[in-house]
Amino acid sequence: MRTRLTPRACGVLVGSIALLLAGQLLGYPMLRVLAGAGLAAVLISALTVVRRPKxxxxxxxxxxxxxxxxxxxxxxxxxxxxxxxxxxxxxxxxxxxxxxxxxxxxxxxxxxxxxxxxxxxxxxxxxxxxxxxxxxxxxxxxxxxxxxxxxxxxxxxxPKRYAARTATGIRQRHHFEGPVSAGPLRGSIDLRRLREYVPGDEVRHVHWKASARAGRLMVREYVDPDQPRLQVLLDTRTTALTADQFDTAVSVAASILVVAAQSGQRLRLTTPCGTDHDVQSVSDLLDELARVEQSTTTTNLLESLPVARDGGALVVLTGDTAGLTEVPNLRSSYRPVVCIDLTHDEPALHTGAGVHIIHAAAAQNAVDAWNAVPA
Structure with missing residues (x-):
């Protein structure tokens, strides 16, 4: 608890002392009475407020x-x-x-x-x-x-969200024609393999006959070869986007990711500052985007992009177009590829070499252009 005198109290104390000295020097009892009243007022005021509120x-x-x-x-x-x-x-x-x-x-x-x-x-x-x-x-x-x-x-x-449509034209993957993604997908229906139980596995996936033969718990691991995937690369470098432009990029990312999650697409969020994980729920995603901050890293933007061999859509949100020179080479891994540059005042949508490039400065314009990307 901290108690202090207000400027008014300091003025009363100074005035009271001056009146007391004047009363003593000039021999006026009334001045001494006024001085005592002023000092008493400050003391009584202190006593009334010093008690902690219960x-x-x-x-x-x-x-x-x-x-x-x-x-x-x-x-x-x-x-x-x-x-x-x-x-x-x-x-x-x-x-x-x-x-x-x-x-x-x-x-x-x-x-x-x-x-x-x-x-x-x-x-x-x-x-x-x-x-x-x-x-x-x-x-x-x-x-x-x-x-x-x-x-x-x-x-x-x-982050503020805008009405966006789900990513379309995503290349479908088939595990019987090639490799599947590294992690199994919840709710998938195709059996990938049997493996040993680890904490967190669902009990309903335990294969009891295989467990009896192996002498330890074995579970079924499933994949869904037809589940669309969306990779979002959010540029957090301070050299690429200003603070306001970065907030705009986060809003666009939230608009695209949330609607994709609600439609059942598998999501992955990556940033140059180290964020790289699968999105498990909309609430966790929004919490992550609320906390994400810019970083002073100067690494190449695309170096933080995970290597993908099984397709999926890629969305890059940045302001450094010079760092996107390798984007066309990503077409063998991702489809479609959409780059959103948030440093242009005039909104525009350009399509070439299989890459869609969006220019916008406002989140609403960027999302409108995203909705206009051809399937």
């Missing part, structure tokens, strides 16, 4: 994940735990660079009050909220007291 404060964010630009609220529930009336105070809560102040009215013994305030969601990313600061001051504004209470929370602001 309240419990609970803050709940709802929702705790929200799309950029959508409303998010904090609910503040204050309960007076004492048997005495709790004087009014101010609860201040920080959310990033934004601060909200809630004027909590006086509470009766065991009284409860609930307050709501809006949180800023204009920018994508994790938004730290709190901790709460309770501030009290005396009626004369001479002394203020501040105490930190509760813990901090985090609001995840997901």
């Amino acid at each position: 309240v419990t404060v609970e803050r709940v964010l709802y929702p705790d994940r929200v799309e950029c630009g959508q409303p998010a609220l904090a609910r503040l529930m204050v309960r007076n735990e004492s048997t005495r009336r709790q004087p009014a105070f101010v609860a201040a809560d920080t959310a990033g660079a934004h601060q909200s102040e809630v004027a909590v009215t006086a509470l009766a013994p065991s009284g409860v009050a609930t307050y709501h305030y809006e949180l800023p969601t204009a920018r994508r990313g994790p938004l730290p909220v709190g901790p709460l600061l309770l501030r009290r001051s005396d009626p004369f504004g001479l002394v203020s007291c501040q105490v930190s209470i509760g813990s901090a929370a985090t609001l995840l602001v997901h």
Whole structure:
């Protein structure tokens, strides 16, 4: 708890001391009385606010994940735990660079009050909220007291999404004609092989006869040769995109990936800063895109792209067209190949050598051009 004198109190103290000295020197008792009143006012004010508020404060964010630009609220529930009336105070809560102040009215013994305030969601990313600061001051504004209470929370602001269509024209793979992907796919129907059980495998896939013969648990591993796949390469290099352009790229990536996940396509997200994994769920994907940040790496963009031998669609989101010279060579591994350059003010769609190149500066224009890519 931190207690401090306000500038008004400092003025009262200085004035009181001056009156006291003048009263002593000039022999005016009234000046000494005024000086004593001023000093007493500061002392009494300090005594009224020095007591820590005996309240419990609970803050709940709802929702705790929200799309950029959508409303998010904090609910503040204050309960007076004492048997005495709790004087009014101010609860201040920080959310990033934004601060909200809630004027909590006086509470009766065991009284409860609930307050709501809006949180800023204009920018994508994790938004730290709190901790709460309770501030009290005396009626004369001479002394203020501040105490930190509760813990901090985090609001995840997901990237803004636009209406995008699923990737079309994806080359289908057939495991009986060539290699399949490295990992098995959930919900697949074609038996690939029998292997030893590992923690996390579904019990319904246990092959009991094979387990009895081998003397250890064996499970069936399935693949789906017809499930479309989508590879998204998001350029996180600061040399390729500005901060605003990067946020635009993340919004475009979210728009394309979410609709693909909802349609059952298999997804993989890759960045030059080390992100390279299969997307397991839409919520995990959005959380990942909310947290992704730019990096100062200067590696070649396409060096971070995994080698693919079994087709699938490739989407590259960048602003460095010079780093895309090798894109046409990827046609043997990916189809279709779509490069989205987010540094051009004039939206355009160019198709050549089997590669679709989109120029756009706004996320909406980029997604509109994506929807116009021929199958």
